[in-house]
Amino acid sequence: MRTLVDLYPPFGLRVVAGPLELRGLTDDLVLELCDVAEAGIHDPDRMPFYVPWSTAPAGQLSRNTAAYHWGKRSTFAPDDFCLELAVLLDGRVIGAQGVAAKNFPVTRTGETGSWIGREFQGRGLGTAMRRAFCELLFDHLGFEEITSAAFLDNPASLGVSRKVGYRPTAVTRIKRREGELALNQGLVLTPETFVRGDAPIEVTGADAVRSFIGLDEA
Template identity: 60%
Template sequence: MTLTLADLHPVLGLRITAGPLELRGIADEDLLGLCELAQGGVHPPTQMPFYVPWTDAPPGVLARGTASYHWRNRADYSVSSWALELGVRYDGVLVGCQGFRTRDFLVTRTGETGSWLGREHQGRGIGTRMRQAVCTFVFDHLGATEVTSGAFLDNPASLAVSRKLGYRENGRRRLERRPGELAVNQQLVLSPADLVRGAPLEVEGLPAFRRLVGLDGAYPLP
């Protein structure tokens, strides 16, 4: 039997579609496109929507850092700690990345979403659709009982997506965002009953991914 990369890392065989939206595991050829998108800009330089200000890096450093993050994420997968990072395509065009990060999922059944879009693809409702899709996926196909998120108070677009999808406010945190800069982060929580659903999902590669994260026993290599 000939091995494929998806046999070794089943995230690469995972594909979630919802109408014109597609989320799938990030292969190296997709990673190049994501690095170019990130270099092209994710937000205005005066703003910072992320807990870790990774987009402040110079373009070449930003591209290498983006690639290194995804390579490291593949290597660090374990049942106790994993981050599902999916490339997002809309009408076949690569537009950004959608993630779901968790620890001890078999016990907690919860995790936090995170995402970004290239600036040229923002303002079209894609951010809402991709978060809607990943939340539906983890609720319906992985058995999550809640999903959390967070956004700084000066990031109204992200907060608007959360309200639209049914998240409830869940406290605030005072964080250092950039060095020496205080920012208040609104925490949010979503339950399956509150999720405002979108287009039905079609999922490929689910059984292997469930085994990878321990939901159906340990994942055996072929």
């Protein structure tokens, strides 16, 4: 009999980096992630995201978050996918880390994005989880380049990227909230500039995900 991992291999992906784990977002983990989002991600007067999804009213925020992740599962294909993982600290969900890619078997690049709940911020966890994720992408999933971006008024996110080894590219002018201009700093990471963590990560389930994103199994 087939399992859910057979149908959607990212469910079986697991990355262990000390007390941190990154796991495929099953429905149980989506529920926990919704609770973290409802508890707060940033100050109400600030907006770190391109799309201001985190300002939805209580209750609606959870429904929107779940619907987003369900939707990304249903459209996952090698030519256009978002690989989203839950981030856990000592077994407790604290946020999410993902990468979006198009035409991946050819381009071998994708853009990372992440968030963690406010109560877990300022403890170096954002840097640790990004390092673990980028190591997964480079060493296990065939990525040759990773991009990211952050608003110039978001020094915490830019600081994480700098510590991991991303290099700045272009600054673009984009609309953030209604009528609001924001300057967005592009970033790029390669295996040569990547600053790894002190200890190696443990990865399970990567071979099936490689096949799922259009690569031969390792």
